Amino acid sequence: MLRARRGTTTVALVVALVVGVLAAACTGPAPSPAGTSSSTGNPATAGVAATVAPVDPTLPGRTTDDVARLTVDALQTYWRTALPGRLGTPWRDVTTIAPVHVDDPSAPQPPCAAKAADLRGNAFYCPAADAVVWDADVLLPQLRERFGPAGVVVVLAHEFGHAVQTRIGVDEAQRADPAAHPTILLEAMSDCYAGAVIRHLVDATATGGPVDLPMRAAERDAALRALVTFRDPLGTLAADTTAHGNAFDRLSAVEDGYDSGPTACAGMTTAGRDFTQRRFGSAADRARNGDLPLDRLVPAVSGDAKAWFEGLVAARGIAGYSAPDPRPAPPCADAGPQGPVAYCAADGGVVTDLAALGALQQRSGDFAGATLLVSRYALAARAGATLSATGYDAGRSAVCLAGAWTARLVDPTGGFGLSPGDLDEAVAVLLDEDWAETDAVGTVDPADNGFERLGHYRRGFDGGPGACGI
Numbered sequence: 308m309l310r311a312r313r314g315t316t317t318v319a320l321v322v323a324l325v326v327g328v329l330a331a332a333c334t335g336p337a338p339s340p341a342g343t344s345s346s347t348g349n350p351a352t353a354g355v356a357a358t359v360a361p362v363d364p365t366l367p368g369r370t371t372d373d374v375a376r377l378t379v380d381a382l383q384t385y386w387r388t389a390l391p392g393r394l395g396t397p398w399r400d401v402t403t404i405a406p407v408h409v410d411d412p413s414a415p416q417p418p419c420a421a422k423a424a425d426l427r428g429n430a431f432y433c434p435a436a437d438a439v440v441w442d443a444d445v446l447l448p449q450l451r452e453r454f455g456p457a458g459v460v461v462v463l464a465h466e467f468g469h470a471v472q473t474r475i476g477v478d479e480a481q482r483a484d485p486a487a488h489p490t491i492l493l494e495a496m497s498d499c500y501a502g503a504v505i506r507h508l509v510d511a512t513a514t515g516g517p518v519d520l521p522m523r524a525a526e527r528d529a530a531l532r533a534l535v536t537f538r539d540p541l542g543t544l545a546a547d548t549t550a551h552g553n554a555f556d557r558l559s560a561v562e563d564g565y566d567s568g569p570t571a572c573a574g575m576t577t578a579g580r581d582f583t584q585r586r587f588g589s590a591a592d593r594a595r596n597g598d599l600p601l602d603r604l605v606p607a608v609s610g611d612a613k614a615w616f617e618g619l620v621a622a623r624g625i626a627g628y629s630a631p632d633p634r635p636a637p638p639c640a641d642a643g644p645q646g647p648v649a650y651c652a653a654d655g656g657v658v659t660d661l662a663a664l665g666a667l668q669q670r671s672g673d674f675a676g677a678t679l680l681v682s683r684y685a686l687a688a689r690a691g692a693t694l695s696a697t698g699y700d701a702g703r704s705a706v707c708l709a710g711a712w713t714a715r716l717v718d719p720t721g722g723f724g725l726s727p728g729d730l731d732e733a734v735a736v737l738l739d740e741d742w743a744e745t746d747a748v749g750t751v752d753p754a755d756n757g758f759e760r761l762g763h764y765r766r767g768f769d770g771g772p773g774a775c776g777i
């Protein structure tokens with residue numbers, strides 16, 4: 308999106324439809340008498356490119372059913388300790404574990420659904436039967452094929468998160484006070500619990516413990532990519548009864564569980580959590596679900612970024628800093644590999660590779676390119692503020708400042724505003740590429756990956772530029 312700064316034009320930065328859809332909706336089947344709680348959400352179609360090879364060298368010879376069984380065992384084991392230890396509630400193993408063969412006409416009736424075929428594309432937790440149920444023919448094999456075992460892990464961990472909620476009384480609390488427990492909050496809690504489980508597997512793997520499901524940085528990023536495919540369709544509002552969250556909000560919840568554990572998940576409230584989904588700015592905004600041409604995108608974003616970063620530098624007491632206009636040429640000889648946009652320390656410029664930006668836009672949407680562009684303006688501003696534009700910390704600061712710049716566009720007071728999908732596009736480029744974190748000579752901390760980049764971005768998004776070292 309992006310509503311234009313001046314005039315009446317409304318333009319849209321939009322998502323390219325790049326991901327193969329994972330089967331159908333995942334909102335759970337028709338409600339059982341007591342209702343089915345949850346599900347992972349709807350696989351949507353944008354944002355994250357399907358360019359990442361499945362990460363599955365670790366479980367050779369295992370079928371997807373094997374992976375699901377190992378995952379369930381790991382989840383039951385984890386919660387047997389974590390629920391009493393962290394939340395003071397005894398864990399009861401989930402009563403019914405139900406892989407459903409949706410392609411088998413003779414399959415028995417699954418829990419909380421009329422027939423097996425109704426489960427196609429679904430995974431859910433049904434509190435009435437205390438059952439975790441999933442499509443074993445389509446959904447999980449596709450997740451495993453695209454994302455490796457981590458795709459299976461994150462989806463089942465999310466559903467177990469709903470079982471945790473049932474055990475600690477969240478279902479009753481929701482019945483007593485529905486307004487304080489909207490769907491999107493309960494879904495965020497489940498994503499958060501999934502993050503806690505991922506952390507457990509990462510730690511166990513790192514310490515050489517006996518883990519059936521090794522989880523390293525690559526698998527962790529694969530889990531995030533898998534969950535992102537279940538983000539809400541564009542235009543969903545946080546208040547919608549089916550809302551599960553956009554990619555940014557869902558991964559933020561995972562990160563909170565990863566960093567702070569199950570106690571933080573259980574303590575989530577609507578008051579303490581900002582959900583970033585907003586409606587389209589206008590009918591035209593909605594209708595223009597197409598890409599904003601680069602010849603409009605680049606000047607629009609850079610114009611806004613220039614003014615914002617000039618203000619930041621001035622606030623540090625440095626007068627006279629003037630941010631550059633972007634230029635497609637000449638290239639910068641010493642910039643190193645920074646991706647489609649480079650900050651040129653030699654002359655203080657920002658250099659765009661329009662062909663590469665166009666390719667990125669096709670893959671991940673226009674706001675992916677906007678995020679990179681702003682991260683380069685961040686390096687330029689650091690140099691203008693006499694801070695280093697090289698080194699790992701400069702790269703982290705650039706990602707952080709891109710988050711800080713973006714946050715003010717969620718509820719803008721005028722000029723620009725985000726449209727649905729923009730944050731998902733930022734998430735896509737941060738997960739898929741390290742470009743936003745490169746410094747002025749194209750280097751980046753090799754230990755950082757998608758998970759860390761999202762963390763840096765979110766630090767600025769939540770904390771503002773002051774959290775970014777400028």
Ligand SMILES: [Zn+2]
Pocket residue numbers: 344345346347348465466469494497
């Ligand atoms: Zn759910």
